[in-house]
Amino acid sequence: MPAPEPDSPNLDSVFVEQPAVEIVGLVKRYGDVLALDGVSFAVPTGNVVALLGPNGAGKTTAVEVCEGFRGPDSGIVRVLGLDPRRDARALRPRVGVMLQGGGAYPAARCAEMLRLVASFARHPHDPPALLAALGLGSVAGTPVKRLSGGQRQRLSLAMAIVGRPELVFLDEPTAGLDPAARHATWAVVEGLRRDGATVVLTTHFMDEAERLADSVVVLDHGKVVAAGSPSELTRAGMAGQVSFRAPAGLDLATLAGALPAGALASEPTPGHYLVESPVDPDLLAALTGWCARQNVLAEDLQVQRRSLEDVFLELTGRELRS
């Protein structure tokens, strides 16, 4: 898959291409436990997709089926148009993988391990340069077992991308990282996206999904409970709200007429107004435009927009991280 030219916009909207990952009705059981219960989603080429959910939601299982480590009990899984297990030999050179737990030889030195994985690729990145870019230059000679958890995570990330893959699976790439290391990891994901690679990552950090992902697939108990772009998810369903103070007794009917369809306007107590609606720039423009026409100054204007965290709580009735 050629990368888009630096000066061209995202070509995905122009060319209809096969998605990098396509999953339809995926079911996976471990004994009596239904890990994945009819999961479907697609990852367009060049996108970053986050699988979001609490521990045990099925994120890792979904990724490991895509990586060919596990076969589906039923359903269809296509990765780069191929079958992850039957076509593993053809897929492995094209796909970069970051496993939970890393999988480096504990006794190998950091740089030695990355050189090993680099030697399996045709045109790998220069291992020392990659280590330096990830802030691991100073521990290049340190055995893996003596690296900190965050350093090991970054080595594992380096191992995933050193072969210049076109599709990268990152399983909890920022779990246990300090803020600096998290930002280094985000820079890699953003760099992969910028340069045309496709990324599938799992996370239970909302801010990570909102910041990095073109679309988010929310998993809970092995099912997709919501999917869409972060802004679609935070807009969809139940509304956010805007509240403000103004002179009592304004005409709510004209207010409702000025706002986007579906917005509810009310005056719960005299002089306190509430607008319930998906919150976006149009809503605020309509609201303040109406105020201007009424020659009313809205004071204490407060916008409450849902975060993905709220969405998740609404969908599943529980916190992402317990």
Place this chain on the structure above:
Amino acid sequence: MTGQPAGGVDFPDLTPDPGAGPLPRMLLAQAAIELRLALRQGEQVLLTLIIPVLLTLLLVLGSLVETDGSSRADYFLPGILALAVVSSSFTGLAIATAFERKYGVLKRLGATAMPRSVLLGGKTLAVLGIEAVQLFVLGALGLLLGWEPRAVLGAVVLVLLGTAAFAALGLLLAGTLRAEATLAAANLIWFLLLLGGGLLLPLSRLSDSAAAVLQFLPSAALADGLRAVFQAGAGLPVRPALILLAWSVVGFAAAVRWFRWE
């Protein structure tokens, strides 16, 4: 990597350019790291080199065990070389592989472009490399102590066959048991073979009924074969070679059938 920041994201160029490297390069890289890790690990070196060297000195220079009248070096060296092969190709390989499985190394390497056959080939080359070091060190020590091998060529074939048989059994152990259980079992089996498997002493020193059964052990076949070559100048002892071949075939079939990568 150009180091050019672009688009406000300051990470070097990550433009995809995927593809597998050449297989010979993969094989050499894998063999090299396996070999370096084995030689770097104290327990492995103890098992593969230090114990065989100490046993050589103890048995040849001491008078702990009586021999049949031939020189002590000629009497003990074949068994010690067979022990060295068991140490590296069975016990060392089994323990290392079991912990690689436990720590997810095998799984991780399985997700790279390196085919599993190349991973196994790399392990095999690394074991052969360790054996080359062992045979050099123990052979030189033996010659210094008066060892006079009558022939060599058949021994090379026996060592290769023995390596195949014991590596298959070691991988079978590592791929089916937990790492800790493999550690215990591989050491215990090593010790039992040392004493009762024809390594330290020829089976002829045991009772006839015991020897009739134990002669089919791969350790006994390897040691007996090496004794026939080094002590009597045999070409290629057929019976021991066939026994080792049979263990290799059965061992690899079982390992392929039951080995679990994670």
